[in-house]
Amino acid sequence: MSVLPPENIAKNTTYLTVALVVQKILSFFFFLFIARTLGNEGTGEYVAAFSLASIFGVFIDLGLGQVLIRELARRREKSADYLSNILTIKLFLSMVVFAALLSVIYVLQWFGQGHPPLSLVILAGAVMIIDSFALTATSIFRGWQNLWFESVVIVLNKIFILSLGVILLYFWPSSFIVALSILIGSIMSILILFYFIKWRLHLSWRLRLTRDIVIELKRLALPFALANIFAAVYAYSDSVLLSILQGNQAVGLYSVAAKTMNAFQFIPSAFMAAVFPAMSSYYRNTPQKLGQLLEQSLRYLLIISAPLAVGLFILADEFVMSLGTDYQSAALAVRILMPSLIFVFLSFPLGSLLNASNHQHWQTALIGFSMAVNVGLNLVLIPRFSYFGASWSWFATNVVALMIGFWLARRVIDYQFWPFCVSLGKVILSVGLMAWFTIMTRPLLPLVPVVLFSGLIYLIILLILRELTFVDIKYFVNLFRKPTVADAVLPPLTEV
Structure with a gap:
């Protein structure tokens, strides 16, 4: 070898x-x-x-x-x-x-x-x-x-x-x-x-x-x-x-929402590809660091996914109308699916943890269970609610999968859940103020400046709340500059 x-x-x-x-x-x-x-x-x-x-x-x-x-x-x-x-x-x-x-x-x-x-x-x-x-x-x-x-x-x-x-x-x-x-x-x-x-x-x-x-x-x-x-x-x-x-027209309307959400999955995928070697090493050698790495991974992906989900939720009408009047009714499907983006992002570190700790069979069982839940809900909801039913099915399945993922992770390592809850509170406050700014300024400014200023406000509030520091930013950049175990040294946990 x-x-x-x-x-x-x-x-x-x-x-x-x-x-x-x-x-x-x-x-x-x-x-x-x-x-x-x-x-x-x-x-x-x-x-x-x-x-x-x-x-x-x-x-x-x-x-x-x-x-x-x-x-x-x-x-x-x-x-x-x-x-x-x-x-x-x-x-x-x-x-x-x-x-x-x-x-x-x-x-x-x-x-x-x-x-x-x-x-x-x-x-x-x-x-x-x-x-x-x-x-x-x-x-x-x-x-x-x-x-x-x-x-x-x-x-x-x-x-x-x-x-x-x-x-x-x-x-x-x-x-x-x-x-x-x-x-x-x-x-x-x-x-x-x-x-x-x-x-x-x-x-x-x-x-x-x-x-x-x-x-x-x-x-x-x-x-x-x-x-x-x-x-x-x-x-x-x-x-x-x-x-x-329901026919192919319903698929077309649903696919606008689903493809938009799936388009961002390269972010947690690339992030966890950089972190995974460290997870495997820590599980074998220093398990206490593995819990910290999981907490930080969840925190970073929460920080990234929240503004994406909320921003697309607010701007759903404009987004679908930019594709043509055919898609006007797809805005609600976008709004149903976009919160799922957060749950999908957070599931990546939990799945990587199971794989890194030689619990692949748990991950396979979780995917199989999620598949069964999703198909079952689709069979019930699609005949009644068409592509809105498929959207709710995907949302509910990802919520269930994330909850089970957290439970399985606790069986692998003893990580602290309270720091994540504190981070969640700060992110909710930051993204809430960002959303308020977006809603208030959208009638006054073109879309691009609104998006840029909203993102800047979100970043500034995170820095003020010390949920995000320049050490975090440097660590995040280093993951992709040298994606090796040595570079996965943890930054200090954010003070709460």
Whole structure:
């Protein structure tokens, strides 16, 4: 097993973090362009088709990507054997899953239920297959501890799709064109990855099945497969159920709110990617510091998420109207979902704690339970309240998941909850004054100055209350400058 020096680990983390941030930003702006160009019906068709394909796509990979990363990090010499067997397995699974995906559409059509157009599902299914093979390629690079190639492909893929999609949609606006642009981008990505693996790693793409390796992969992938299935159903079932029970127009209206909330999840994801090595180290060596690190992580993510949630809550009408009058009724869905942003942000440190402390099975169980709650609430609420019901379902599920996450965290470490409550009070006061300023000045000033001044007021109040200090800011910056355990030295806890 090869171990990278700290400076290379830092570079790897920086490469991937920057790439994922760029990917999320470009994806969100492309979605806004799609929503504005196609209206709620066309946007709903696109979202429903790719949501359905994403759920089925997890049955192609079945956790093999994570197994590949872990095993190649330990035994790089097994790369060729694992690659050839996984490619063969995925080729077979792709045909089975693609047939199952199309069968679902025909069954829904037979029973007269709503569904995305078949042509769109075919393109989304093709993207699903190609992306699964691309995942195998990126998993190899991660296993070899070289994230530069993956990072380059991520950025190139999004730039290409955005550029091609905008041009094609300008002349031929349709959800089919969106799917076609994504498919072409996926083909480009997989070709680049194939070339990198052949040129850089000198691995062949030969198909082969070895009985012992297949049995080993099956055993290793099962826990990952279960977690991935739970996560995929949890993330995409709301859009799929909306399409079936209420139609694609409801999906389009709901997706504006859901995509907006999801667009910000790269923030806690990047933050916890920087903190996770320290969590793992502290759990093994200095458990008392682990509790402090959890408290600080919760505090920082609360400080970041609160103004985002409140600001979008207040400006929901203006936001949805900027996409067109088709989305006017989506403002309420935005207001229902935006408070969930805080709960989602706070769940990241708790999930990372469970993973860092070798309690992954608890995290998997929590995701599975959350999935069951979300699907159950959707089945009850969507028929009565359409996309508003899906919004309330997501909100309630995230509240429940966060409460359970706190309870599980207390079973791992004995952390202090009172400092977080004090921080919560100060953040509520700060964001409340920010909200008052936003509401009072919005009729008088353009949107951009209002947002900038509101954010500045929030920051100043936090500094006055000593909920945020310049030491905190320096610590936060250092996490991403050198994301190693050594840099995760805790700043002093805020005086209360």
